[in-house]
Amino acid sequence: MLRRSGEPLVFGEAFVNDLRDEANEAFAHFTDRLNGNTMFITKHTLGSLFDCEAHYLAPDEFEWTPARAKGQVSHRAIQLLINWRGEPVPSDLVDDAVARLINEERGLGMWLESIGPADEADLRAQACDLVTKFMECFPPLDPRSRPVTESSTQWPVDGPILLRGRSDLTIGRPVGRESRKLIVDLKSGRVVARHREDLRFYALVETLSRQVPPRLLASFYLDAAQAVTEDVTEGLLRSALRRTLDGINALIELQVEDRPATKSPGASCRWCPLASTCAEGQAYLSADDDPNR
Ligand code: SF4
Known part of the structure; x- marks a missing residue:
């Protein structure tokens, strides 16, 4: 399922250049609105922000367990x-x-x-x-397949806005312009849509920095011993860039331009520090606990 098969996958140089141009142009506009602030964008930034803006901005009461x-x-x-x-x-x-x-x-x-x-x-x-x-x-991985764990990627090299990824496992490497890299995220829980968005973000940062997209993305669910995979396509990369730019725009509105945060009730209400005083969160949690629902 994770092995290469079929025709070699090669993305056009013009497509990758176009993606980078669009990102560069958007970053230049964002930089004008930053008022000297800096931003470090990860999959967690975007995932938390799109889950609920108010929760994202709440004081972090994280404790290790x-x-x-x-x-x-x-x-x-x-x-x-x-x-x-x-x-x-x-x-x-x-x-x-x-x-x-x-x-x-x-x-x-x-x-x-x-x-x-x-x-x-x-x-x-x-x-x-x-x-x-x-x-x-996973059988012992052949060193010739270039298995790498906790590999960091970043784009651009410097600037007020940085995109940063850190994948659990990558296997393979590009050969010329041929996409051969597989990016794997290891998961211990159940399948949720956000996992797929996380990997798409990694694919985007890999493409912007290395200029050769990966070929395949896999969330590997260890409890079920099964991978949920997604082929990397031009549409996937364009959609990941759109989502990332939307996220950066929202962050600037919230953190620099003082737009009030929206509330989006959902699963994250369960661990939100604002839940006890948030009417939308309370309504969601009550309905979610209702056995007749
Ligand atoms: S309780 Fe839910 S809706 Fe309210 S701020 Fe927290 S995550 Fe958002």
Whole structure:
């Protein structure tokens, strides 16, 4: 399902140049409206903004828990796995991943250093589960297929607005203008539409920076051991650029030009810090809990 088949996929140079020109032109207009501010746009920025603007702007009350940390710990363990010589076991990989994250002294590392034995055991169990599932789903990856984990992409190289992606796993590389790269996001939960938008954003940043689009995008659901894939097309890349530019425009309106934020009730009301005082959120949550609905 993830392997290449059929005719080689080659996007026209004119199409890629046109996409970059459109992005450059829009960024120039946005820069005029920024009043010296800067913006760092990721898939999380766009996903959260389009979920609900009011929630996006609310103070961040994020706290680490084993359930929230399992993704980053397991991804770091998988990063070690891809480059490990021999046959590592998941628990060793997770222990090494935790030790390395602690050494990095970022927010997650500081939390990992402070947790008690019960949270540590809980986290290890959940992360080992994901790493084990990954090992079951993916055979050892041939180094010749250029597997890379946590690979960062950015466009442009510098400026007040930067687009930045960081994919869980990429396999393959372009050969000349032929698109051969597969971008994979590993998921531990259920399928949601936002996952597809996240990968389209990665494909856009890859295209703008490398000038050769990837060939295929895959959200790989570890619990179900199944990938949901999408071919990269000109239409997909144009739509991803449109969504990204719409997001940047909305951010400038909200953060520089003082437009009031809209409220969009939905699944994110469940973890929104504004939920207790938000009429729209309360109405959504009541209806969602109604067994007769
Ligand atoms: S409760 Fe829901 S609608 Fe209200 S601000 Fe939060 S996410 Fe938006």
